[in-house]
Amino acid sequence: MGGWQDMTAEVLEDQYSPSRWSSRLDRDTIIQAHITTMAAATQRARASVQTALHVPYGDGDREKLDIYLPPDPSETFPVLVYIHGGYWQCLRGVYLCGHSAGAHLAAMVLSTDWTEYGVVPDIKGAVLVSGVYDLEPILHTYVNDELNMSREVAQRNSPMQCIAPAASVAVACEVLVAVAQQDSPEFRRQSQEYGQALRAAGWSVSILDLAGVDHFDIIERLSEESYILTQVILNMISRA
Known part of the structure; x- marks a missing residue:
């Protein structure tokens, strides 16, 4: 045999x-x-x-x-x-998901040149929910009372200011930028502009504008299986 x-x-x-x-x-x-x-x-x-x-x-x-x-x-x-x-x-496969300031942090992960650290993270997808991607406007709000950011620090840590062409970075994954209908106009603007900037740089990007939710229940409802954002995330993972 x-x-x-x-x-x-x-x-x-x-x-x-x-x-x-x-x-x-x-x-x-x-x-x-x-x-x-x-x-x-x-x-x-x-x-x-x-x-x-x-x-x-x-x-x-x-x-x-x-x-x-x-x-x-x-x-x-x-x-x-x-x-x-x-x-x-x-x-x-690693998937990132961040909400509000957490979306900013997830976006900064995508902006990092990981080859400088000798690693290539296996990030398959990122879900950025109601995030802030340009920190400079925050310099002029109460938020900066605690953060005490300078303009240079804000620019250096703004994902919008450090988008690399998708073909040139170690992490080039599918990105979903989601924003709530009842988010403020500034949050909505930032989400739209960041998503469009990623797309222009060659990233695979979907922009999802969710009706009937605000800045908080847009993420709270992820526990609902029938919720559209839940379904989109599950579909992203199943395609990998």
């Missing part, structure tokens, strides 16, 4: 493609079904037990653990360390 060395390339591919062997679902849907099931289970687990999330175990950005504790963590208990599958490559 021959070993794997005697298999044709096609047979060997089949042998090492688990999605082709299930009798429950076809190979085109089973992986997504697995990801969906695991994501739902994760949420249920986080809602039912104590957790310590994103605990670093090393210096790398990905070197973090999510710890799920038993009902009485004061007693001695066994530890199970679960390492997910994916052939060391699947189930680790």
Whole structure:
């Protein structure tokens, strides 16, 4: 009886493609079904037990653990360390999502020349929700009372001022710029102009203007499966 060395390339591919062997679902849907099931289970687990999330175990950005504790963590208990599958490559595409000032920070991640740090982050997509992308107007508001930004600092940290051509950067991913109908005219302007500037620089950009929501419930409603922004994000992830 021959070993794997005697298999044709096609047979060997089949042998090492688990999605082709299930009798429950076809190979085109089973992986997504697995990801969906695991994501739902994760949420249920986080809602039912104590957790310590994103605990670093090393210096790398990905070197973090999510710890799920038993009902009485004061007693001695066994530890199970679960390492997910994916052939060391699947189930680790990174997606960014930021709201308001968080959208600014996510946009700055996209603006960073990561090659200067010797890394190429595997960012598949970014969702920027009701963000601020040009900080200079903030210099003239109450917000700067605490920040005390100078004009130079504001310009240096404005994503709008440091958009690189998509072909020249390490991170060139799909970007969704979302804004609320009831956001202020300035927030709406910034979202539109930033999205258009990214698109002009060759980035893959969608601009989503959401009716019937304000600056706060535009993000609060992400817990609703039928919410359009939830659906758009899920579709972005499923396409990767």
